[in-house]
Amino acid sequence: MRVDTIARMCIRPHPKCKTVFSRYLSTESPKPFESVPGLKALPIIGVLHHFIPIFGTVGFQKNFFNMFDILNKKFGPIVKIDGIFGRGTMVVLFEPGDYEKVYRAEETNPLRPGVQALDYYREVLRKERYDGVYGLTSAQGEKWRDFRTKVNPALLKPKLVKLYAPGLEQIAEDSIARLLRFKDEPKEFSSEITKWSLESVALVGLGNRLGCLQDNLPADHPSQKLMYCSKTIADLMFKLEFIPNWNKEKSANFKKMMEMYDLQWDVSEMYINQAKKQIRERGHDVPDEDQSILEKLLAIDERVAVMMANEMLLAGIDTVAFTVTGLLYHLATNQEAQEKVRREIREQKSARYLKACLKESMRLMPILPGNLRQTSKEHVVGGYLIPKGVFAVTPNENLSKSEKHYVQAKEFIPERWLAEKSDPLYHGNTHPMVTLPFGFGVRSCIGRRIAELEIEIFTKKLLNTVRVTWTGPPLQVITKLMNEFRTPYHFKFENIV
Numbered sequence: 001m002r003v004d005t006i007a008r009m010c011i012r013p014h015p016k017c018k019t020v021f022s023r024y025l026s027t028e029s030p031k032p033f034e035s036v037p038g039l040k041a042l043p044i045i046g047v048l049h050h051f052i053p054i055f056g057t058v059g060f061q062k063n064f065f066n067m068f069d070i071l072n073k074k075f076g077p078i079v080k081i082d083g084i085f086g087r088g089t090m091v092v093l094f095e096p097g098d099y100e101k102v103y104r105a106e107e108t109n110p111l112r113p114g115v116q117a118l119d120y121y122r123e124v125l126r127k128e129r130y131d132g133v134y135g136l137t138s139a140q141g142e143k144w145r146d147f148r149t150k151v152n153p154a155l156l157k158p159k160l161v162k163l164y165a166p167g168l169e170q171i172a173e174d175s176i177a178r179l180l181r182f183k184d185e186p187k188e189f190s191s192e193i194t195k196w197s198l199e200s201v202a203l204v205g206l207g208n209r210l211g212c213l214q215d216n217l218p219a220d221h222p223s224q225k226l227m228y229c230s231k232t233i234a235d236l237m238f239k240l241e242f243i244p245n246w247n248k249e250k251s252a253n254f255k256k257m258m259e260m261y262d263l264q265w266d267v268s269e270m271y272i273n274q275a276k277k278q279i280r281e282r283g284h285d286v287p288d289e290d291q292s293i294l295e296k297l298l299a300i301d302e303r304v305a306v307m308m309a310n311e312m313l314l315a316g317i318d319t320v321a322f323t324v325t326g327l328l329y330h331l332a333t334n335q336e337a338q339e340k341v342r343r344e345i346r347e348q349k350s351a352r353y354l355k356a357c358l359k360e361s362m363r364l365m366p367i368l369p370g371n372l373r374q375t376s377k378e379h380v381v382g383g384y385l386i387p388k389g390v391f392a393v394t395p396n397e398n399l400s401k402s403e404k405h406y407v408q409a410k411e412f413i414p415e416r417w418l419a420e421k422s423d424p425l426y427h428g429n430t431h432p433m434v435t436l437p438f439g440f441g442v443r444s445c446i447g448r449r450i451a452e453l454e455i456e457i458f459t460k461k462l463l464n465t466v467r468v469t470w471t472g473p474p475l476q477v478i479t480k481l482m483n484e485f486r487t488p489y490h491f492k493f494e495n496i497v
């Protein structure tokens, strides 16, 4: 019997057989990768000519959202971009079913290429210091899996993460008191919300308050250095990753980036050492609720514990500050939704509606415009053969704002996350891979539970006693590597008790 006949007879083939049979189940053989439509490279300049204003296929675009939109309109649901900006070839998949197939097939060993400068810093420049423990953001393969397996329970178990609630409530109260003092100076909001975010993630990670929310914080306070590093690294990352430079490692930006990584490491190491000393002095009989993530991980693997704490102090600042700012903006510009959240808080109900607001806000303003995996094997997608080693990009922000996937897609409607199946707004009508603000699968964001808890606690505390309004033009998102907001912010905070 022919192999394709067997494949068709098999109703629920074993996953291994599925892989073997998948090629036979399609009547046509896949088209070669070279024939995927998209941006072709020229010698030396690569794909740069496509981005020349007016004449280029894509032209100059100020963000990924616009760029993906044009690529989709010009080339269809699957678009190839030859070796962009010194990186490998990319394929942008606009059909959720297509990238679901790739991402699920990559789940056994999900490769997400790191930031090149950080990889260089950890694996070459400071090789002796890290010696194979590269953290979640840089490591791949076995090294990543080993690290992730050790840290998953401490960071992702909701029950364990909730133990930090009392400390986070205190931080939220301190931060809100400051916001109310600065209410007539909206320029302060950006730095205040970043301080809240750092103070919160440090409490969870290290078990200590850093003191960012004290009055007259000196400019050279170590916490100021961490906030400065986080911002500068994000800016430089964009310049180094997405702006072509044929001699990157000798450039001033690259050197500055190495200095920033050194500074970020030195300051976080100083805080981590302080925390370790306190843990030692306190002894071991400490209940779970009083243990920081650092303390829990130190009992498993010291080097992993230190690296995780360091990554929390880098990846856990601007991501959370951006997301809570987006949520407050949506609630400030949708007073009815804000009132509903306030009622829920005052009636001490579960935070169902608030959580729906957060999901809806992240759908419209995600920190990342899309997700990324590097293929470790061949895939057949949309009739094309995608080879090993290609960067498979999902343009989630575009899809999340498209009428093809959501009813009234550009509007803030938290109810869609709570609607019944019979309601046209019901979110289950949309493919579950369209909106992925925390990424996908086993490599999704390790800080998700912490971020959600921090945001929920802060928003509840704030809205219980404060009305938030927005007095300026619509808030604009600027895409660098991560999304950012154009400042100044035009929030107004008014005490209502």
Ligand code: HEM
Residues within 6 Å of the ligand: 112, 136, 137, 148, 201, 311, 312, 315, 316, 317, 319, 320, 323, 367, 368, 371, 372, 436, 437, 438, 439, 440, 441, 442, 443, 444, 445, 446, 447, 448, 450, 451, 452
């Ligand atoms: C609302 C805030 C946050 C958002 C929206 C967010 C989003 C993301 C996304 C989209 C990814 C990529 C996942 C993937 O490739 O599938 C990611 C990875 C990661 N995030 Fe977050 N993040 C947030 C907060 C945090 C916090 C608070 C921390 C630290 C505690 C953190 C640490 C990390 C790390 C270490 C990774 C790499 C995970 C891995 O590769 O295993 N993030 N995050």
